[in-house]
Amino acid sequence: MYLSSKRRNQLFREGGMYHVFWDKGFSGFAKPHSQAFHQYTVVESGRISQLHDGEIGSQFKGNVFFSPKDCEHSLFVYNDDTVYYTVSFSDEILNAAMEAVPGIPDGFFAKSSLFPMAEADHNTLIKLLGILMEKPEHAQPGVFNDWCHICAATVVMMLRAIGDARRSGQRDISENGTMDAVLRYIDQHYCEDFKIDDLIRISALRKSTFYAYFQSATGTTPKQYITEKRMREALRLIKDTDMPYSRIAEDVGYNDFSTFFRNFCRMTSRSPSEYRAQMEEEKKGL
Numbered sequence: 001m002y003l004s005s006k007r008r009n010q011l012f013r014e015g016g017m018y019h020v021f022w023d024k025g026f027s028g029f030a031k032p033h034s035q036a037f038h039q040y041t042v043v044e045s046g047r048i049s050q051l052h053d054g055e056i057g058s059q060f061k062g063n064v065f066f067s068p069k070d071c072e073h074s075l076f077v078y079n080d081d082t083v084y085y086t087v088s089f090s091d092e093i094l095n096a097a098m099e100a101v102p103g104i105p106d107g108f109f110a111k112s113s114l115f116p117m118a119e120a121d122h123n124t125l126i127k128l129l130g131i132l133m134e135k136p137e138h139a140q141p142g143v144f145n146d147w148c149h150i151c152a153a154t155v156v157m158m159l160r161a162i163g164d165a166r167r168s169g170q171r172d173i174s175e176n177g178t179m180d181a182v183l184r185y186i187d188q189h190y191c192e193d194f195k196i197d198d199l200i201r202i203s204a205l206r207k208s209t210f211y212a213y214f215q216s217a218t219g220t221t222p223k224q225y226i227t228e229k230r231m232r233e234a235l236r237l238i239k240d241t242d243m244p245y246s247r248i249a250e251d252v253g254y255n256d257f258s259t260f261f262r263n264f265c266r267m268t269s270r271s272p273s274e275y276r277a278q279m280e281e282e283k284k285g286l
Helices: 005-013 091-098 119-132 146-167 179-189 196-203 207-218 222-240 245-251 257-268 272-284
Strands: 018-024 028-033 038-045 047-052 055-060 063-067 073-077 083-089 113-116
Touching: 005 018, 018 119, 018 146, 038 047, 038 055, 038 091, 038 119, 038 146, 055 063, 063 146, 083 119, 083 146, 091 146, 113 146, 119 146, 179 196, 179 207, 179 222, 196 207, 196 222, 207 222, 222 245, 222 257, 222 272, 245 257, 245 272, 257 272
Parallel strands: none
Antiparallel strands: 018 083, 028 073, 038 063, 038 083, 047 055, 047 073, 063 113
């Protein structure tokens, strides 16, 4: 199925109850958007960066991202071998799921959530979504059929994963004990010239332990995490300003423009000028 906000909004306006999207082979940025339906995303392999409520979180295998109605969010898919599902669903599906998950507190659906899911639950969810892809959208107003029940079952698993994480005190997948200070340092100093050894000193861990903890907390290596952080900021500057590309490269931490250009092309599958042209065309279409 094609992940079109226009198509999905029309589907739900006409009484549809769910839409399932599966993707592999895409890398790049999805512009900020909101919609009149609920949505969650689960990654089968690879990584996605989710921007929501003014925060950026890295989503990888075993994480679930939930976005309620009318909540603006966007995402960035880093590599074209990333595989993920996006499930959009109506209030009817949500209400059916909530019957199986009693005790959901007020305000549970007021904001987006990005939380881990147990491996066994993640594997079960992927299997259910594979079955649901046989009927990837519902377009029968007022008819809650067997496919709707399967979709509701996947939403139950999503709700339980978020509830379990909140009860255990996990606020966000990026927080993982001793990695907090390291990730904060990267967020504050990504545009500066520092070495991985500086991060190891901040963590006060042995080198091998540091790499293991970092991988567990972020799903990637320190070098890749820093590169992705710099590229996200470069995307924002290219989209929102008319700064020259050489200045953007310097502002996000690259003294060598060729390295910036190479990383940008590798992660977005387009050059900085091509990306800016694409953003300008999208603005004209609004």
